[in-house]
Amino acid sequence: MDYKLAIRQLAVYKHNLGLTRTAMTEMEAAVTSSPRYLACKEQAAIVKENVAELDAAIRDQAVREMADNEIKPDHSAVKVLHATDYTILDGTTAFDWCLKNLPGVLRIDETLLIKYMREFVTDANLPPFVRVAHGYRATISPDLSKYLEPEETHAETEPTL
Numbered sequence: 001m002d003y004k005l006a007i008r009q010l011a012v013y014k015h016n017l018g019l020t021r022t023a024m025t026e027m028e029a030a031v032t033s034s035p036r037y038l039a040c041k042e043q044a045a046i047v048k049e050n051v052a053e054l055d056a057a058i059r060d061q062a063v064r065e066m067a068d069n070e071i072k073p074d075h076s077a078v079k080v081l082h083a084t085d086y087t088i089l090d091g092t093t094a095f096d097w098c099l100k101n102l103p104g105v106l107r108i109d110e111t112l113l114i115k116y117m118r119e120f121v122t123d124a125n126l127p128p129f130v131r132v133a134h135g136y137r138a139t140i141s142p143d144l145s146k147y148l149e150p151e152e153t154h155a156e157t158e159p160t161l
Helices: 003-032 035-069 090-102 109-120
Strands: none
Touching: 003 035
C-alpha cells in the first residue's frame, strides 16, 4: 500500500465529509428556524399533550370500570387485561435463588468484566475462563488537513459527493 497516496485520499474524504456536515448543519438550521417549522413544532407539542391526556383518560376509565364492576369497554380498540406485577425486595436473596434454580437468567456484563480484567488481572493470575490475545492496533490521526494539496482545501458551497 502506498501510505502517502492512501492518507491523502483519506484526507480528501474527511475534508469532503466535513463540508457535507457543515452544509447539512446549515440546512437544518435554516429549516428549524423557519416560521412554518416553528408553528408545526408548537402544534405537534400541543397535539402530543392532547394525545397523552386522552390516552391516559381512556385507559384509566377502562381499568376503573373493570375493577369496580367487571364491565368491559364497549369499543373493540380498548381491551382490559389482567396484569400482575412483581417487585424484587432483596437482590442478594434473589441472586442466590437464581443461582440455584434459574442459572440461565443470570447474565455477565462482559464489558464490565473486561474492564476489570484490564485493570487488575495480569497474564499470571488470569482466570481459566478468559483468553488474552496480544496484538497491534493501528490509529490514524484525526486531523489529516496537512496532507491535502492546496487545491483540495478550497471551501465549496456544496460538497462533492
